[in-house]
Amino acid sequence: MRKALITGVTGQDGSYLAEFLLEKGYEVYGLRRRTSTPNYENVQHIKDKIKWISGDLIDLASLIEAVRISNPDEVYNLAAQSFVAASWPQPLATGQFTAIAVTNMLEAVRIMKPEARFYQASSSEMFGKVVETPQKETTPFYPRSPYGVAKLYGHWITVNYRESFNMFACSGILFNHESPRRGLEFVTRKVTDGVARIKLGLQNELRMGNLDSLRDWGFAGDYVKAMWLMLQQEEPDDYVISTGEMHTVKELLEVAFSYVGLDYREYVVIDPEFVRPAEVDLLLGDCSKAKEKLGWELEVGFKELIQMMVDEDLKRVKLQMKNIEAIIPV
Secondary structure: OOEEEEEOOOOHHHHHHHHHHHHOOOEEEEEEOOOOOOOOHHHHHHHHHOEEEEOOOOOHHHHHHHHHHHOOOEEEEOOOOOOHHHHOOOHHHHHHHHHHHHHHHHHHHHHHOOOOEEEEEEEHHHOOOOOOOOEOOOOOOOOOOHHHHHHHHHHHHHHHHHHHHOOOEEEEEEOOEEOOOOOOOOHHHHHHHHHHHHHOOOOOOEEEOOOOOEEOOEEHHHHHHHHHHHOOOOOOOOEEEOOOOOEEHHHHHHHHHHHOOOOHHHOEEEOHHHOOOOOOOEOOEOOHHHHHHHOOOOOOOHHHHHHHHHHHHHHHHHHHHHHHHHHOOO
């Protein structure tokens, strides 16, 4: 039985990847930090199938122990401080968890299981102020946030370990990928949650930032398959994973609100608080290399993705309302 160690397993990508690998018959180990209130919401349905190991990305000794215990064939490093907006007020924490932690994880693998195959979660935010469109593997990087800078370090240190120590280490340069498991602070989920609450009468406005930002949005469940495919190749390499389509935040709002019969213009308020200090105007990925070499294909389109997220948020908010009513009868 093949073994995989996943950091960030309780996050959006980690939960979809764990499902995918379990279905393929893997023994899945998940790294978790010791906290007083661990959040297993995304993996509750598979929690008992994951073998849990305590560890911390900024504690090399604990990562060495995690690799020793799991003895993995594949390591997927997905954990990070992943919210771009938080990286400006928290640049040092972002640097520790999104940059230096990658070196720690690579070093733990190099010391304990150098033949293991390693996947690093890189990001389209590394392209930042883009110098060409669409962006591909050879496009120069120009990050515009502490998060993008930290991800760029993680990307290049992965390349460096591959070239310095002959490790099978890959980076997936993933463009924006979303799902009902996305955190509420991210713009797609902020919108779909807001739509559900407005439709159900729990709020009457949605405060947004730049509606003209262009992004390449895909479904996280599709993207984790690409991660796995990268580690099944004969030689390690880096790949852009994207849809090849751009949509504005305004289009996101139109799809989400119209799906429940509402006009976004009646509810959206522009709030300067949500405008980034240094904006990334557009991101559009060229995933032709992944399609050709990995045989990877998309299954969920943009409109289908947003409608899926609205459906799940409506279901979740209705359940919350029902539970509240049960406690406090109207």
